[in-house]
Amino acid sequence: MAKSTTSKIWRRTTLVxxxxxxxxxxxxxxxxxxLQLVHGEDLKSQAVENQLKDTTIAAQRGTIYDCNMKKLAQSATVWKVALAPAEIYANSAKATDAQKKNIAEQEEGVAECLHQALGLDKNTVLTALRKNKNSYWQVVATKVETDQKNKIISYEEKFYTDHKKKIGISGVISLVEDYKRYYPYGDFASSVLGFTNNDGTGVEGLEAEYNSELAGVNGRVIAAKSANQTDMPFQYQQKVNAQNGSSLVLTIDEVVQHALEKYLDEGAKLNKVGNRACGILMNVKTGEILGMATRGGFDANSILASSVAEEGTFDPNDPRVLTASEKARIAKLPKEKQAAAELEALQQKWRNKCVSDTYMPGSVFKMCTASMGMEEGIVTESTPFFCSGAITVEDRVIHCWKSGGHGAETFEQAVLNSCNPQFATLGLELGNRTFFKYFEGFGFTAPTDIDLPGEPTSYSYYKAEDLNKVSLAVEAFGQNFKITPVQMITACAAVANGGYLVQPHMVKEIVNSDGNIVKMASTLTKRQVVSTDTSKRVAAILQKDALAGTAKNGYVPGYRIAGKTGTSEKVDKDNQLKAKTGTKGNYYVASYCGFAPADDPQYALLVFCDEPNGSSYYGNAVSGPIFNKVMSEVLPYLGVEPKYTSEEQQNLAVKTPDTVGKSVKAAQSAVAGTEGELKVHIYGNGSTVLSQLPASGSSIPRGGTVALFTSAESSSQTVSVPNLVGDGSNSISSVESLASEAGLNISVVGVSGSDSASSAVAVSQNIAAGQKVQPGTVINVSFAEQSDSG
Structure with missing residues (x-):
């Protein structure tokens, strides 16, 4: 019995x-x-983190240059400020009273230093220190400028001296070199350049498109840390140098870009453009974009300070984040949706209208249809047509812009008259398959693949079968389909350059950090759409259109402009308004597209004004003057030589003679002896000319007046500039009369030839009415035809 009990106990004990x-x-x-399999990697990482200190060396982002190597975007050195609280609190648990005092003084010193240098709140700094006592890396500020960095260093040195070199704060505050993106010209070419985020990554424009080339590769410094978390000597460090980013050399020319932006701003304001204006200037032979602008833009140095367009108004100089109406609209949304709505509104302002927006090109597209018809031999310059004012295609009546029609006209005259029925007829004669072949050939069914982000990938249609007779007739004059501005300027270049479709591009070459070219843009053409003969014949017709047709406002004397206007209705937006309110809207796109010189095309320009709300919404009246001013300024700069007709030669400005120091009689003779029938007005009772206006060698219109001042009192005399624009109905003769009565000269801008001059009216003046100027001052007055064509 006892043995059995003992055995049981042993079995139980063994089991337990x-x-x-x-x-x-x-x-x-x-x-x-x-530990090994589940958390092994995490523990290993923590061990490495405790043993190593890893510091990033920022790579310098590449510079963006214009074609003449002017810096448009560059990175400058700034500093990242980080704290190492562990340097203060390493032995705080066993600190003596003296050490506790030192800790308190270091805390206060760090907080005061960053408050004075960076404006940081002292309590915020103290919290960052005390909550992270074991940390050696707490970033408290980025993008710190050099002057602020110097203030930190100066304070550190003063703190060390004030505490008799017993304790310091330089080991607590780390200054790490970093880079910040700068845009020297502010909002210049902003929609093209784009901008970077706080991390230095490109998020819009070329900054985004070429981010991998611009960014470079960050370097690293890996240092071993001792048991008490202090840095080990240099022999325990490993450094991987940063590889700086490559630079971009653009096709953009800063001078051309500034002219384009200046006159787009002026024209958008004058015509009260509600949905921004844009323009593209292209080299027709290479596809290089010399200028691309969307106004209003934004200052890329401060992307939230955007110049914006509020519906119905436009002020490119108004730096607001959002317009009042946009703020009010967003405020009505639920709070959880407001942030996303604000971001969407801002992204619309950062959007490059030239590349991302689609529109119906209107009559500008007729240059392409004309090329199709002439290439196929369906029409010649002299092919007859009769325009009754409308044409019926199946059940659709297509009207001409001219009530009653143009009557008998040749095809060339139909282009000059921008006659819709003629082009509808031509479209039907081409047929859907032939029309679509050229439509595709000109590049309207696919992206251009320009090196900018945001280009749409889908378009109106892809198959010739989708074109019924009504669609074909309407599309022949630029309605019922949508394209982008960059597609239109590329097609225009093909019309101009002998029929070759070029590749539009913004970057000429990529240069690495050593200055070596690593990539150059290809200027090879994609295909030939029409023959060189057709191209020359269409260019000749478009030159006549700019001289005496519906595109007269874009003509520049001497530069053989070939041009076509466009006025397209925004049918979808009109229909939306009608469905909502029951009333039809008046939303239009006014454009002007042309090139020069017509006999040897080099540069093409498209001007596009979305929803003008001024006195006119027609392409000739709205966009023609902008085209004229841009081309007047950039063609001479680009080295295009003028060739004046005899009539233009007669109207050329003349140079004023030098009369200062001469007797009044001799000065009068000198002016009278100058070509140009100049007149003289003498101010003061002196016998000798002390000064003159316009100054010697200045350009002055023929028949203008030279003011001669013969006394000190007369030299300070001023007159008030009259309102030369008035109600928009002032003719050249009436403006000249007003200016003459005030003792001033005018320079006529925007018209050429007697026919154009007789029907043009003043639309703007470069010196505001009421401003005080000296007699003899030359005022530039822009004139434009206000016809309902194009």
Whole structure:
């Protein structure tokens, strides 16, 4: 009995021991598996983090240059400020009273230093220190300028001296070199250049498109840390140098870009453009974009300070984040949707209208249809047509812009008259398959692949079968389909350059950090759409259109402009308004597209005004003057030589003679002896000319007046500039009369030839009415035809 009991006890004891052993070793084994297999990598990372200090060396982002190597975007050195609280609190648990005092003084010193240098709140700095006592890396400020960095260093030195070199704060505050993106010209070419985010990554424009080339590769410094987390000597460091980013040399010319932006701003304001204006200037032979602008833009140095367009108004100089109406609209949304709505509104302002927006090109597209018809031999310049004012295609009546029609006209005259029925007829004669062949050939069914982000990938249609007779007739004069401005300027270049479709591009070459060219843009053409003969014949017709047709406002004397206007209705937006309010809207796109010189095309320009709300919405009246001013300024700069007709030669400005120091009689003779029938007006009672206006060698219109001042009092005399624009109905003769009565000269801008001059009216003046100027001052007055064509 006793033996049996003992045996049972031993069995139980053995079982308990076995269970305990299994449980104990199982727990250990489970812990080992968990530590090794489950959390092994995390623990290994933590160990490495405790043993190593890894500091990033920022790569310098590449510079963006214009074609003449002017810096448009560059990175400058700034500083990242980080704290190492562990340097203060390393032995705080066992600190003596003296050490506690030192800790308090260091805390206060760090907080005061960053407050004085960076304006940081002292309590915020103290919180960052005390909450991260074991940390060696707490970033508290980025993009710190050099002058602020110097203030930190100066304060550190003063703190060390004030505490008799016993304690310092330089080991607590780390200054790490970084880079910040700058845009020297502010909002210049902003929609093209784009901008970078706080991390230095490109998020819009060329900054985004070429981010990998511009960004470079960051470097690293890996340093071993001792047991008490201080840095080990240099032999325990490993450094991987940063590889700086490559630079971009653009096709953009800063002078051309500034002219384009200046006159787009002026024209958008004058015509009260509600949905921004844009323009593209292209080299027709290479596809290089010399200028691309969307107004209003934004200052890329401060992307939230955007110049914006509020519906119905436009002020490119108004730096607001959002317009009042946009703010009010967003405020009405639920709070959880407001942030997304604000971001969407801002992104619309950062949007490059030239590349991302689609529109119906209107009559500008007729240059393409004309090329199709002439290439196929369906029409010649003299092919007859009769325009009754409308044409019926199946059940659709297509009207001409001219009530009553143009009557008998040749095809050339139909282009000059921008006659819709003639082009509808031509479209039907081409047929859907032939029309679509050229439509595709000119590049309207696919992206241009320009090196900018945001280009749409889908268009109106892809198959010739989608074109019924009504669609074909309407599309022949630029309605019922949508394209982008960059597609239109590329097609225009093909019409101009002999029929070759070029590749539009913004970047000429990529240069690495050593200055070596690593990539150059290809200027090879994609295909030939029409023959060189057709191209020359269409260019000749478009030159006549700019001289005497519906595109007269874009003509520049001497530069053989070939041009076509466009006025397209925004049918979808009109229909939306009608469905909502029951009333039809008046939303239009006014454009002008042309090139020069017509006999040897080099540069093409498209001007596009979206929703003009001024006195006119027609392409000739709205966009023609902008085209004229841009081309007048950039063609001479680009080296295009003028060739004046005899009539233009007669109207050329003349140079004023030098009369200062001469007797009044001799000065009068000098002016009278100058070509140009100049007149003289003498101010003062002196016998000798002390000064003159316009100054010697200045350009003055033929028949203008030279003011001669013969006394000190007369030299300070001023007159008030009259309102030369008035109600928009002032003719050239009436403006000349007003200016003459005030003792001033005018320079006529925007018209050429007697026919144009007789029907043009003043639309703007470069010196505001009421401003005080000296007699003889030349005022530039822009004139434009206000016809309902194009």
């Amino acid at each position: 021991l076995a269970v305990l052993i299994i449980f104990g070793f199982g727990t250990v084994l489970f812990s080992l598996v968990k």
